[in-house]
Amino acid sequence: MDKMFFWMTDPPGSGQIALSTWREYLASMASVSLVAVVLGVGVIVFLYMRSASAMRVRVWSDVFKTYAPNYWLLLSLLGFFGMGGYAWMDYSTLGEGAVGAEFVAFQIAVWTLFWTALLSFLIVCMPGVTPPKFRYRPYAIFVSGRGVRK
C-alpha cells in the first residue's frame, strides 16, 4: 500500500526515521486515504445527485442560473483538511526524528483531494448521474465555447 505514495521513497530529514517506520507510516496513510477518497466520493456524488435532481427549470430565465450542484465538489476540500490534519498528527508521533511533518501531510492531503475531486467529477459527468437537462453543466468550462454565435 505504501507504493501509493510512490514519490515519497525516503523519509524527510535524511534518515532520522527508520525506513521501515517510514514505510509503515505511508502504508497506514494510504489505507486511510483510500477510505477517505471512497467515502468522500460517495458523499459528494450522493449530495450532488440529490441537489441536481431537485433542481427545476420552471421559467426560461432559470436556464441562466448558477448550477449550484457543482458546489458539492468543493466538499473534496474536507478530505484535504481532514486527511492533512490526520497525516500531520500521526507523523508527529513518529519521534523527534520526524521532521518536515507539514510537507508530508500536505502531500498526502493533496493526493486525497486530487483523487476525491477527480473521481467525483468523472462520476457526475456520467449519463444517469447528472439529469439530461443539465448534461453539460458539470464540465461547462470545457464546452462553453461550443456553438457560440460570433
Add this chain to the structure above:
Amino acid sequence: MNTLICAGGTGTRILEAILHFCAAGLGPGELRVLVIDPDGSNGNGARLRQLLAKYLECQKSFNAGGAPGSFFSTRLDLLESEGQATGLKVWSPVGKSQKFNEVVNYAMLPKGGENGLDHKDLVHLLFTEDELGMPLDVGFRGHPSVGAAAMGLLSLFQKEPPWSILAERIRGEVSQADGSHVMIAGSVFGGTGASVIHPLARFIHGIPESNSDRLTIGALAVVPYFQFQASAAGDAADAEKAAKSEWFALATRASALFYHHLRENGDWHFDSMYWLGDPSLTPVPAFSSGGSKQENPSHVTEFLGAVACIDYFNRRPGQKACYYAGPKMSEDDQRRSSSAIHWDDIPSMSLDPAKLKRRMLGFLAAGAMHTGFLHPLMEDPRTDQSPYRIPWYLDRFASRGDHLGSSENLPKLRALSDFFAQHHFRWWREILSDPAGRIRLVNPLALHEANNGGVVADIYQLANFLPERPGAVTADKVDSFFTDMVRSAGTAPDVRGAPGYLSLLAHSAEKFTNREYFDQAESGTGGR
C-alpha cells in the same frame, strides 16, 4: 384533391376552424379553398385573411408543407393565377354597389312576353319591393331567395377566375384515380349559405366532361346555433333591414323541406350531407347587419363543422346519405341530463376522437411552451452566447451553426408566437366562452387575455389543459417538457434551422401529452 368552398359568415368561420385543425396537423395533405361571400369586408372575413396569412407564413418559415400529420403541413391551393391578386379568393355573385333589381336586370325585363306573360309581374310574384331595392353590399341579409337568384347566374362567370381555374383543375383531377372531392359549407338559415349550397353543387356537378363518377360533392348544412337582438344596434334603420334571428327556425325548416324535396325527386347532387347545429342558440354579443363590424365569435358548432369536413375528406362516404349529429345518451347518470361536450362526444366516422384530442392538446402544449418559454429564451442574447446551458439547443442547432436567435430565424419564431397568441389561443377562448359552460374540451382557466390584445396560454397549466384535473397546476410541468425536448433531440427527425425547431417542438409535445394526459387516463385517475 380536396376542395372546400365556404359560403357566407358561417362558412368563413368553419374555414377558420379548419385552418386551426390544419395547423395542428389534423388537416388533409392538400386543400383547395374558396369563399363565396358578398359581404367580403365583414369582420370575420378580415380575421380569416389574417389567419390564413399567418398560417402560410408559418408554413413557409418552417418549411412545413408536405410532411403529413405535422404542424402546418396542409398545403393550400388558393386558386391563384397570373395577373391576379394573391391570397384567399372571396367571390361574390354580385357587385358591391349593386342592388338586387340590377342583378336580375329588372329595368330591362320585357313588359309583355310569350303567352302575354309580364316578366316584371313574375319578379314581383317572387320578390318584395324591399328585396328588389335591397343593396347587396353586405350580403343577402337573411334573404336566401335573393341569394339563390343571384347564384343562378353563376354560369355566366364560369369562364372567369376563380371558376375557370377551379373547373380546369377538377377536370384534371377526375382524370386521375384519386378523383376530386368538393365540400360546400354554409348555414341554411341565413342568406348566403342557404343561397349557395344547391346552385353551386349543381354547377360543380356539371364540370367534368368525363369520369364524373370520380367527382364527389359533400355539403355541410349548419342550422341555427346563435341568436342576436337586432334592437341592440345603434342604427335603427340598419336593424330594420338586417336579418332577424327570429326567422332562423322558419328559414331552416324551409331549407330542410327544400332538400327533402330534392331527394324525393332525384335531384340530389350530394354524396354526403352533414346537418349540424346547436339548440342552445348562443347570444351574439354585438350585433351588426354586416360590414367590418360584423364579427361573430367562434363557436363549438364551427369546430364540429370542421370535424365534419375533415371527416368527409378522409372517408368520402358515398352512400348519398345525410348524417346528423346530436347529443349522445350517456351511461354516466351525472352526465345524462347534461349538454356538456367532451372529447368523446365529438361525432366522427373517420377521425378518431382520441387522436383528435391528443393532437389538439399537443398543439396547445406546444404553443404554450413556445410562447411562454422557448421564444423568450431564444430572444435572450445569452442563449447564443452560452448554448451549453440548453443541451438540445447545443446538440441540434448551435453546434452546427444554426442559431435560432439570429436575425434570420427570430422572425420565424415571432410569426409562430403571433399565430398562437393572436389566433389559435383566441379561437379556443371564444369557443370555451359558452355562457352555459358546456364546452369541456379545454380548461378555460388555462387561457386568458394578454395586455397586447392577444391571448396567453398559462404555461403553469401545461398538464392542465383538460378541465377537472385538480393538482396538475404546477410549474414543474415546464421542467418536464424541457426534459422531453432534451430527450427528443436524439430521436426527432434531424432537420436544420427553424424547421428543425418546429419538428423538435412537435415531437416533444407529443411525448409530453402522451405521458401527462393519456397515461393518467389509462390508469383511470382523470382526463377524458
